[in-house]
Amino acid sequence: MTGAAPSLSLNVRQQRKDFLLDVAFEAGSGITALVGPSGSGKTTILNIIAGTLRPDAGRVVVSGRVLTDVAQRVFVPCHRRRVGFVFQDAQLFPHLTVEQNIKFGRWFRSAQADGPAVDVVTRELGIGGLLNRRPATLSGGEKQRVALARALLSSPQILLMDEPLSGVDDARRNEIMGLIEHVRDEFRVPIVYVTHSRNEVQRLASRVVRLEAGRVASVGSAADLPGDDASKRKSDFAST
Numbered sequence: 001m002t003g004a005a006p007s008l009s010l011n012v013r014q015q016r017k018d019f020l021l022d023v024a025f026e027a028g029s030g031i032t033a034l035v036g037p038s039g040s041g042k043t044t045i046l047n048i049i050a051g052t053l054r055p056d057a058g059r060v061v062v063s064g065r066v067l068t069d070v071a072q073r074v075f076v077p078c079h080r081r082r083v084g085f086v087f088q089d090a091q092l093f094p095h096l097t098v099e100q101n102i103k104f105g106r107w108f109r110s111a112q113a114d115g116p117a118v119d120v121v122t123r124e125l126g127i128g129g130l131l132n133r134r135p136a137t138l139s140g141g142e143k144q145r146v147a148l149a150r151a152l153l154s155s156p157q158i159l160l161m162d163e164p165l166s167g168v169d170d171a172r173r174n175e176i177m178g179l180i181e182h183v184r185d186e187f188r189v190p191i192v193y194v195t196h197s198r199n200e201v202q203r204l205a206s207r208v209v210r211l212e213a214g215r216v217a218s219v220g221s222a223a224d225l226p227g228d229d230a231s232k233r234k235s236d237f238a239s240t
């Protein structure tokens with residue numbers, strides 16, 4: 001971070017019945033990986049950034065814009081946040097074609113926002129030949145390309161990805177990682193990326209926020225991560 005406002009500044013607290021999330025971290029441009037054992041709070045953080053969940057306390061600021069500030073009673077609704085979300089299972093609308101699915105992303109673009117053109121996004125993501133197809137006829141990798149296109153067309157100030165490659169076969173995984181790098185570099189959208197894959201973290205992430213039981217255990221680079229057998233703690237990473 002070079003003096004400019006961080007892409008993301010988060011300092012939140014959320015109490016659930018048996019789980020307390022209490023985290024603070026900042027993220028700059030590029031890809032920030034959120035890692036940690038199952039149940040450590042990764043998806044909860046994405047939902048708080050996206051505005052599908054209100055924290056009990058704290059603030060969320062994206063590119064200098066306050067999205068949540070509980071003390072000041074600020075809570076920008078989800079559809080006005082300019083946050084793009086790519087889920088594990090793509091979550092495309094099954095009754096719409098690929099073209100209709102990706103154009104749906106533009107509905108969430110604010111009138112003032114510049115954003116990439118549909119033909120640029122379809123070309124860059126290699127989905128021009130799929131536009132008339134329906135999601136049920138697509139492979140896992142193709143669905144994720146479409147989900148990425150839809151998220152980009154909403155002109156997001158930040159992209160949130162929740163295990164986007166876990167439903168994609170090994171052969172396609174490398175290819176989609178290349179596309180994610182391309183999106184990072186070409187469209188210059190900061191990305192918060194949840195994963196259980198050490199390989200994805202090592203290839204994609206410029207910084208890694210590691211969670212344990214609702215707290216930030218460390219912030220560093222992929223090289224700082226403990227080995228899988230470093231201790232008896234629950235592992236952050238899947239064995240594959």
Ligand SMILES: Nc1ncnc2c1ncn2[C@@H]1O[C@H](COP(=O)(O)OP(=O)(O)OP(=O)(O)O)[C@@H](O)[C@H]1O
Pocket residue numbers: 016017018019036037038039040041042043044045
């Ligand atoms: N809707 C909910 N209501 C109540 N508790 C929830 C809800 N969603 C998640 N939790 C709990 O909050 C905690 C954090 O869950 P979260 O989904 O953020 O973990 P995670 O790190 O993303 O896990 P995983 O790696 O398995 O996806 C867990 O204890 C979970 O059981």
